[in-house]
Amino acid sequence: MTVTLLRADGAREHLSDDVLDELDAALRGTVVLGGTDPGAPEPCPEWNAMYGDPAALTARCTGTADVVEAVRFARERGLLVGVRAGGHSVAGLSSVPDGLLIDLSGMRGVMVDPQRRLARVQGGALLGDVDRETQAFGLATPLGRVSETGVAGLTLGGGYGHLNAKYGLSCDNLVEAQVVCADGSVRTASETDDADLFWAIRGGGGNFGVVTSFTFRLHPVGPIVAFAGVMYPLEDLGTVERSWREYAAAAPDEVTTFVVTMTFPAAPGMPEIIHDRPVAIVAAVHCGPDPDEGMRVLQPLRELGTPLFDLSQPMPYAVVQASFDPFFPRGALRAYWKSQYLDELSDDAIDTLARRAADRPGPITLVNTFRLGGAVHAVDPEATAFAERTSPWMVSFDTMWSDPEQDEAAIAWGRSAWEEMTKYGNGRVFLNFTGRQDEPLQAGTDTAFGRNLRRLGRIKADLDPDNFFQMNNNIIPTPG
Numbered sequence: 213m214t215v216t217l218l219r220a221d222g223a224r225e226h227l228s229d230d231v232l233d234e235l236d237a238a239l240r241g242t243v244v245l246g247g248t249d250p251g252a253p254e255p256c257p258e259w260n261a262m263y264g265d266p267a268a269l270t271a272r273c274t275g276t277a278d279v280v281e282a283v284r285f286a287r288e289r290g291l292l293v294g295v296r297a298g299g300h301s302v303a304g305l306s307s308v309p310d311g312l313l314i315d316l317s318g319m320r321g322v323m324v325d326p327q328r329r330l331a332r333v334q335g336g337a338l339l340g341d342v343d344r345e346t347q348a349f350g351l352a353t354p355l356g357r358v359s360e361t362g363v364a365g366l367t368l369g370g371g372y373g374h375l376n377a378k379y380g381l382s383c384d385n386l387v388e389a390q391v392v393c394a395d396g397s398v399r400t401a402s403e404t405d406d407a408d409l410f411w412a413i414r415g416g417g418g419n420f421g422v423v424t425s426f427t428f429r430l431h432p433v434g435p436i437v438a439f440a441g442v443m444y445p446l447e448d449l450g451t452v453e454r455s456w457r458e459y460a461a462a463a464p465d466e467v468t469t470f471v472v473t474m475t476f477p478a479a480p481g482m483p484e485i486i487h488d489r490p491v492a493i494v495a496a497v498h499c500g501p502d503p504d505e506g507m508r509v510l511q512p513l514r515e516l517g518t519p520l521f522d523l524s525q526p527m528p529y530a531v532v533q534a535s536f537d538p539f540f541p542r543g544a545l546r547a548y549w550k551s552q553y554l555d556e557l558s559d560d561a562i563d564t565l566a567r568r569a570a571d572r573p574g575p576i577t578l579v580n581t582f583r584l585g586g587a588v589h590a591v592d593p594e595a596t597a598f599a600e601r602t603s604p605w606m607v608s609f610d611t612m613w614s615d616p617e618q619d620e621a622a623i624a625w626g627r628s629a630w631e632e633m634t635k636y637g638n639g640r641v642f643l644n645f646t647g648r649q650d651e652p653l654q655a656g657t658d659t660a661f662g663r664n665l666r667r668l669g670r671i672k673a674d675l676d677p678d679n680f681f682q683m684n685n686n687i688i689p690t691p692g
């Protein structure tokens with residue numbers, strides 16, 4: 213029996229049983245033939261149901277040595293390769309139905325060194341894995357807002373979350389990474405070793421190799437933090453967001469805040485007044501040491517209008533980190549997200565957001581506005597590959613639906629809302645919130661990386677001249 217895989221050059225490669233046995237013998241983990249082995253579902257399926265097809269061949273890795281073997285195997289045969297950690301790429305970048313998937317979901321270990329305030333995290337860990345271990349010591353590193361997201365994709369693409377204003381992006385807190393490069397070599401990258409690689413992986417995505425471990429700097433956070441979650445009627449978004457804008461612009465760095473609009477589900481335990489009700493949720497975390505003081509600082513967010521319901525209270529940080537999880541079940545939703553940065557959140561921009569939020573194509577589509585600044589902006593745009601260090605606002609249209617028949621209409625809505633917003637944007641986008649769907653893999657890399665794109669192209673040419681790692685926001689190898 214043979215399995216046929218797509219090569220990176222578009223040709224087909226037929227792999228015999230003997231060849232597959234060779235890979236199987238080389239791994240401590242296992243080899244799974246997708247599609248032919250219904251009894252072996254992928255352990256970490258793609259989050260976006262549009263990209264749910266299993267890979268033709270999956271190497272379930274248990275450690276760095278397995279990754280080296282999988283990279284060498286694929287390289288010798290010119291196979292198209294995907295790498296998956298948390299599978300939360302909205303654009304389906306870790307989905308390779310015709311290729312070889314390097315699956316890291318068996319690599320979720322987290323080791324905390326509380327004395328040195330460092331956490332070493334394996335390449336397939338999810339955010340919740342890290343928060344769980346670090347919170348055992350009252351520590352945290354900035355990560356995202358949904359606990360099943362992969363640490364790897366999030367960090368390699370920047371990493372926005374509840375601690376940004378005080379402690380920066382996830383990638384800003386990286387102090388070391390172990391990387392399996394395209395030639396199969398294993399490098400340890402930090403400010404002092406392989407500094408170009410270290411620079412590139414802080415924002416440049418999965419272009420430069422498979423990161424098998426990340427070492428993060430930790431900060432004292434929680435265990436209780438102040439949380440604001442205030443639901444206003446969606447009809448009031450225009451006035452609420454104007455007042456939120458004033459608050460957010462003057463808030464101390466302990467506060468990270470955003471506004472999300474959705475139709476709240478009829479969730480058990482929640483008051484009927486918000487069941488199936490379009491709402492604008494003003495959310496914020498104050499990460500300072502005194503939650504009562506934090507609640508006082510957040511109080512104005514509870515008075516931006518007349519709330520329908522108010523969830524604000526001091527909360528365990530780990531609970532806050534998982535509080536948005538129910539809205540983002542894995543493998544159940546189809547999704548097309550698009551974002552852009554704004555230099556100014558003008559009244560006209562707010563009115564446009566309010567209008568588009570009112571005509572969302574379905575209840576689970578979100579229209580979000582994020583306040584950015586503080587420690588994120590304290591980093592020089594050229595100090596890491598992540599170039600966006602000046603925009604105070606980001607908006608994202610997270611179009612989500614479940615019926616495949618709605619694909620075309622939902623994506624069209626997401627595109628048109630995003631395009632309408634471009635007259636207020638500064639032309640830059642956040643690559644981790646991008647919808648692919650017939651868009652080229654390089655879409656947006658020029659604006660996202662700005663001046664850093666040239667250096668990224670050179671580092672890519674050094675480390676991966678054949679573009680072996682291309683299932684990502686792809687940087688074309690550019691020698692020179």
Ligand SMILES: Cc1cc2nc3c(=O)[nH]c(=O)nc-3n(C[C@H](O)[C@H](O)[C@H](O)COP(=O)(O)OP(=O)(O)OC[C@H]3O[C@@H](n4cnc5c(N)ncnc54)[C@H](O)[C@@H]3O)c2cc1C
Nearest residue numbers: 297298299300301306356357362364365366371372418423
């Ligand atoms: C529900 C949801 C919530 C989100 N919330 C946030 C948020 O709060 N903040 C934020 O900044 N972003 C957020 N994102 C975006 C998210 O950060 C990106 O989609 C990210 O790529 C997901 O990482 P992953 O490891 O789960 O993805 P995967 O789909 O596994 O991988 C994404 C990309 O990274 C590459 N990759 C994965 N692992 C490795 C590795 N170890 N080494 C090298 N390359 C690798 C893949 O090949 C692919 O190109 C969210 C996305 C979703 C779907």
